[in-house]
Amino acid sequence: MQIIMSHVNTDFDALASLIAAKKLYPDARVVIPNEQTAPVRQFLTIYRDTFDFTEDHQIEWEEVTDLILVDTASLSRLGNYTKKLDPDKLNITVYDHHPPGSNDVGADARFVEPVGATVTLLIEEMIEQKIPVSSFEATLFGLGIYTDTGSFTFPNTTDRDFQAASFLMKNNMNLEIIQRLADYKLTPDQQNLLNQLFREAKTYYKDGLKFIVSAYQIDVYLRELSTITDKLLDISGADTVVTVVKMEKNVHIVGRGNSERVDLTPLLREFDGGGHPQAGSATVRKSDLDDVVEEVKNHIKLILKPAITAEDIMTSPVKMIPPDTKIEEAGRLMYRYGHSGYPVVEDGKLIGIITRRDLDKANHHGLGHAPIKAYMSRNPVTIKLETTIEEMQKLIIDNNIGRLPVMENGQPVGIVTRTNIIEVLHSQKLSDGLRQPEVKNLKNEMKRQLPARTYAMLDDISSTAERADIPVYLIGGIVRDLFLERPNEDIDIVVEGNGIEFANHLQADYGGRVKIHENFGTATWNHPSKLSIDVTSARVEYYDRPASLPDVELSTLNEDLYRRDFTINSMALCLNPETFGDLVDPFKGQADLRSKTIKVLHNLSFIEDPTRILRAVRFETRFNFVMDKQTESLALNSMARMKDLSTHRIVEEMKRMFKDEKPPETIKRLFELHFWQQFGADDDSREASFIHANQLDMLYETHSQFRSNKISWFDYFVIPFYHSGNTNLARRFALTRHNIKFLQDISDLSQIDGWEQISAVGDFQRLLKDYTDDAILFFIANKSFKNEDMIISYLEKRHDIPPLLTGEDLIDQGFKPGRHFKDILMALDVAILNEEIKTKETALDWLHKHFDS
Known part of the structure; x- marks a missing residue:
């Protein structure tokens, strides 16, 4: 039953x-x-x-x-x-x-x-x-x-x-x-209990949240304490309400919350209760009301999740400008560094804020040569590192401002914008990631995860950094992958100083060879152990025009990190002995890793380098991450810039995407971001393209012998154009002879009939001999052939056809050379594939039986 x-x-x-x-x-x-x-x-x-x-x-x-x-x-x-x-x-x-x-x-x-x-x-x-x-x-x-x-x-x-x-x-x-x-209406008795609980309410404030605990005792059991608590939450304006009511011999506890910073379940579990993070209950049998109330107060701290503070979400370091800076120069700085506002500092003191809107108004009136001090907002509202997001939100609303400088010891150390707050409020995953305790030092993880020779080399670099008295950091994807516990031996070092000089120090200390790239202030040190390390001077890049190569200036580590693509790639580890393994994470990449979020560092990131969009998609599929809403919106708005890139740059990104990641998901995601559409693919072809790519992927997965031949990225890249009915759109990306032949092959294969009429493996040789394996697999992945297994069997066998007879053998047997040799040898291949002939002797018998000399 x-x-x-x-x-x-x-x-x-x-x-x-x-x-x-x-x-x-x-x-x-x-x-x-x-x-x-x-x-x-x-x-x-x-x-x-x-x-x-x-x-x-x-x-x-x-x-x-x-x-x-x-x-x-x-x-x-x-x-x-x-x-x-x-x-x-x-x-x-x-x-x-x-x-x-x-x-x-x-x-x-x-x-x-x-x-x-x-x-x-x-x-x-x-x-x-x-x-x-x-x-x-x-x-x-x-x-x-x-x-x-x-x-x-x-x-x-x-x-x-x-x-x-x-x-x-x-x-x-x-x-x-x-x-x-x-909408349940309270009975008179229930309304009376609500009134009593409202009068008995005790209010507490913690990290910007308002808590109420209210207790009362009645002699009879009254239903709907949960509904009464709901109404108390509504009329009190609190973030959380906990009611504790003794009815007859038992004490009933009900909790209600309306903030994501509240989780009532740990408190209620102390009393063997349960429910949702914002709603739950518990019953304590045969207990004293005062005892239970005291216990609730002792455990009330359990319900509060750690506050998100200015230190968690601020942008740092802060670029500051002096009050005598000209309007037009401030505009150039905002464009170069992607900021929409600057703190104005004089003699070390914050005296105002200048915003892009202020500059636009001044420029509109032809005042580009005027100093910004005439147009800045004075007496800015500031906050501290520990200011909570609730307090920041209230300050921005009450003062109708867009940014809050974060002060420490009288100096701006960061800035929080309206966008920072909105991102956190609208991303549950990001909020949860920020609330988790941060990792401060990864020395133990480095020792555990990195190969012994790599860790030993970093230790050597640390010693050289100490002797040279220069700050040195491990940067890039290797830091990210330590958090994700993924192998990565791509070692990049950044130096706050002269990177080339430091590379020469390493060569002097440990040998190897140094290759110098003077224009960019970088060098590659080839370690005697065959490891290769890129050594870079900390620098900042800016772009004179979209999609161009950047101009470079020497700068600090934080500025160097700010020029990178995404927050998860903008972390560094100190390599100097006293701070070895300390994490430098000014843009909260660690939190974004926890929340599985891809986020750009500034709004012009994709405009400056559209290939970053393709890298974002690669990271999405590789790590199962997603772009945050702003980053995705910026990607969509910037996708048209993809056409400004050289074919070579696009091809290099595509090779990485389709070699390492999941082709069907990649194709689908690029349709969503309108990549294919930029190059003429039809939006209506996205579903057929996804299915085709999935079938092709499954085909290679099932028949691993073909996968070992290295699937070409181009096979997947062509799919959207194929289903748009114009593979010529992909021709500009066909940079090798193999790619060009592949395009021709899949076009020709579409014109061939009679696939399913073939009943023997060898007979496919006449039909498909001149076409590559990947073109044939591409084609059958998009069609449903009853004899697909036979086609696969043909592909497996055709590369191992033994040369039982050659043209010279035919001449020795009395055949006169000519075009018919090709027909004879083709017929022989068919017979061998059909297992009708296995030795040279049987091949000679077959020859004389079927052909006249």
Whole structure:
């Protein structure tokens, strides 16, 4: 027997999930708990006869074989029914959206995902199985979603909840009924308890958040403390409310929050309770109210996630300019370094802020030669390193400003802009990444992950840095890959000083050879162990025009890091002995690694170098990261610049993308960013291109003998143009003879008929002898051939055809040289591939039998 059950105090999500599960498991019986929330009781008073519920006394509990649990993963939340179920004898399936708990049952099948409502998971299955939903069912399911997501306003709401609701709207969900039933009206006794709790509320402030703890005692049990707590949260304006109410002998605790910085579950678990990060409850049986309240206060710190501070999100270092700087010069600096504002400093003191808007106004009036001090904003609002994001948000709104200088010891050490704050507020992953404790030193990771000879060489570099008294850093992808625990021996060193001079020091100390690149202030040191290290002077780059090569100036480490492509590649490790392994991370690349985010360092990044867009896609597919919204928007807006690049630069990026990453995903992503469209590919071909690339990838995966021949990047690159009906669009990128032949081959193969009429492996030789393996595989990946296995078998065999007879053999046998030799040898190849001929003797017999000399 199958039964479907949910938790006591059944709410609308639990009720909706029970009914939805019944549609997925039509033979199962629905057992609803005796205790429901007041809104659900009111609903069932009217509609109970509509549902096919089974009373508990009608269940032969010893015959239950399958239990489907919805909106809970804990048997203990089933109330008295817990005693009637033996989990060891049951096949248990769980549908739930709550965070995992210590009391969760061991399930045979778990559908537990962080969506806003459990019924969303069940609706998704109904959509997949094409199970019809009535208007009444759609309305009930909608009640479950609306109440558990706070009408899509709770932080736990996901896009999947919206998609589920959209499906319900298409099935005539009644919003008027949902609004009426979701807004529960308190009874007089419940309203009185709310008033008492409001009067007894104790307010606490921590890191910019407002907390309320309110306690009260009544002699009778009163339902809907959770609803009362919801209303207390609304009228108090607090970020979190915890109510502690003793009713009869038991103390009930309910928590509600409306900030992502709040997670109530650690607090409630102290009392064996649970729920969501922003909503949960617990019951302490036969306890004293004051004791429980004191314990709640002692544990209240558990609910607060670490604050995101100015130090976490600020841009640093800060470029500052003096007040006598001319308007036009300030504009050039903003363009060069990608800033939209500068702190103005005089005699070490911050006296104002100049913004791009200020410059635009001055230039409009022809005042480009005037000093910025006449147009700067004076008495700027400043913040400290420890200022929280909530406090920063309030300052920006209250003062209607776009940036906040961050001060330490009277000096600007960073700047927080409105964009910085918006990015954090709108990226849950980024927020979570910033709140995690930062790694400060990676010396142990370097020793653990790097090959011994590499670590030893870095140790040698450290010694040379100490003798030369110069700051030296390990930079680039190797730092990123230490965090990701990926192998990387591409060693780049940056020196705050003369990189060429330092490379010569290394050669003098340890031998090897140095190759100098004078124009860029760089050198390559070839270590005696055959390792190659690039040594660079810290520098800043700026671009006189988009997509051009940069001009270079010597600078500091932070400026050097700022010129790089993405935050995750803009970290460095100190190599000097006293600070060996210390992380330098001015742009919070570590946080972006944790949140799996690709983020550019400034808004002109893709304009200056459009190939960075292709690198962003490569990192997305390689690491399973995603661009943040601003970076993706900048990529879309800058994609037209791709046409300004040389063919060679594009080809080099494509080789890396299709060699190392996932071709189908890469093709799909480049369509989304409008790369292919820039070169004439049709947007309508994106789906066919993705399918073709996926089939080709699977073909190479299944037949690894072809993969070993090195798949050409070009094979995948051509796919969007092929499905747009014009492979000539790809010709400018065909830089080798093989690429040119490949284009011709796939064009010719499209004109060949009769593939499926061939019934013997050898007969394909006449059809396909002159075409390359990769062109044939490209073609059959896009077609569905019944004899595909035979084509693959032909490709496997054709390179090993033994030369049993040659032209000289034919002459020796009395044949007169001529064009017919080619036909004879072709026929021989066919016979060998069909295994009709295996030796030279049988080949000679075959020759005289079929041909006249």
